[in-house]
Amino acid sequence: MKANYGYLDGSGEYFITIDTDHCTECTEHGCVAACPAGLFEIIVDDYDDEVAAIKEEHRKKVKYDCGPCKPVTDRPPLPCIAACPADAITHSW
Amino acid sequence: MTTATKEYWRWKEYNWHDETMDPKGADTITAGVDIGSVSSQAVVMVNGELYAYSNMRTGSDSPDSARKAMNWALEGTGLKPDDIHYTVGTGYGRVNVPFADRAITEIACHARGGNMMYGSTVRTILDMGGQDCKAIHCDERGKVTNFLMNDKCAAGTGRGMEVFADLLNVSIEDVGDLSLAVDEEPPPVSSTCVVFAKSEASSLLREGWSTNRVLAAYCSAMAHRVVSLLERIGVEKDFAITGGIAKNSGVATRLEKELNLVSLKSKYDTQIAGALGGALFAKALVEKQRKKGG
Known part of the structure; x- marks a missing residue:
């Protein structure tokens, strides 16, 4: 399942997508420790799979919470994506 | 002097039950309660068939809205809340359904309910x-x-x-x-x-x-x-x-x-999709529970 967390507003679309089919195979959960803003958590979803998700309190402000990892120039790889061995995480912006 | 103001936004609340069905002695009676930010629905299923539902406005107290929606769905059916074997709470207020056995997101419930309402091709x-x-x-x-x-x-x-x-x-x-x-x-x-x-x-x-x-x-x-x-x-x-x-x-x-x-069009009320999905999840969960229990 592709779980999109985030929103669209007048300024654009801001979604972090987690492909939970890839996520279930992961035992490392590196995204949780890698995110400096602490956006990620491991949950048991509606189908009883253990998967990564974006915490509720961050879902409506991902644009701002992810901002420090997204400088305008010389942008390094995002820590959450780099820490995910399953290639399960993508950002829409 | 007071002037009565018409509330144009206020939609009609209603309940329904299938008078041709007899739920007494049914193997599985399950319910889904969808507490949305604006409306609340309770759906009761008997052996996997839609039996009763209610659709009303959510009040300021989610647990109270859940109880009211369920009681209204059961009104005139002869069933009591205790007759329901498993209840799933869903929607924005899903964690505030006091009598729910489990909370499931409205995303999963709408998909499940939509599958029953519109068929497996949706x-x-x-x-x-x-x-x-x-x-x-x-x-x-x-x-x-x-x-x-x-x-x-x-x-x-x-x-x-x-x-x-x-x-x-x-x-x-x-x-x-x-x-x-x-x-x-x-x-x-x-x-x-x-x-x-x-x-x-x-x-x-x-x-x-x-x-x-x-x-x-x-x-x-x-x-x-x-x-x-x-x-x-x-x-x-x-x-x-x-x-x-x-x-x-x-x-x-x-x-x-x-x-x-x-x-696609459906014979079911489009507003009950979430609660219907909840009741379907409840049926699967109670059957799983029974299997485990032998």
């Missing part, structure tokens, strides 16, 4: 709720494969439509049909914010636009708004709309036109 479900909008992609079993939810602003939601109904003094149930009664489709108002859209509509009325034309401009903006959500997950046939806005022909027709698709 792949894309748009749930236009009171204060959010969800685009769901699901497989033939009603399992979610992709979803996207926008609950950051009221644009593209039922609440936004209620605001317009009140502004234009048009009953919420008439908005859709009146918006279609225009000779020429006007350009949409702002689709990014209900507050902006409302002030734009006030200006248009002052310019001499008819009520129907303003309604058409808003329904068009709403359809345009949700199309961008749907496009992010990719629209695949068959397509269905659930939630209260599915009953608004003005939005549904314009949405179909923008997507170049005809949405």
Whole structure:
């Protein structure tokens, strides 16, 4: 399942997508420790799979919470994506 | 002197049960309770068949709304809440359903309910709720494969439509049909914010636009708004709309036109999709529990 967390507003679309089919195979959960803003958590979803998700309190402000990892120039790889061995995480912006 | 003010946004609350069914002694009686931000529904299923439901406005106290919705669904059926073997709570207030055995997100419940309402061929479900909008992609079993939810602003939601109904003094149930009664489709108002859209509509009325034309401009903006959500997950046939806005022909027709698709129609009430999905999950869970228990 592709779980999109985030929103669209007048300024654009801001979604972090987690492909939970890839996520279930992961035992490392590196995204949780890698995110400096602490956006990620491991949950048991509606189908009883253990998967990564974006915490509720961050879902409506991902644009701002992810901002420090997204400088305008010389942008390094995002820590959450780099820490995910399953290639399960993508950002829409 | 007090003046009675008509609440144009207020939609009709109702309950229903199948008088041809006898639930006494049924193997499995399950329920789904969907506590949304604007409306609450309770659905009771008997042996996997829809038996009863209620649809009412959510109050300020979610546990109380859940109890009221359930009691109203059971009214006149002879069943008591204790007769229900398993209950799933869903929706915005799912963790506040005191008698629920489990809470499941409305995304999963709408997909499951949509699968029963529209058949196993449905792949894309748009749930236009009171204060959010969800685009769901699901497989033939009603399992979610992709979803996207926008609950950051009221644009593209039922609440936004209620605001317009009140502004234009048009009953919420008439908005859709009146918006279609225009000779020429006007350009949409702002689709990014209900507050902006409302002030734009006030200006248009002052310019001499008819009520129907303003309604058409808003329904068009709403359809345009949700199309961008749907496009992010990719629209695949068959397509269905659930939630209260599915009953608004003005939005549904314009949405179909923008997507170049005809949405599936169902004999079920579109507002009960979440609660129906909850009751279906409840049935699967109680059967699993029984199997485990021997």
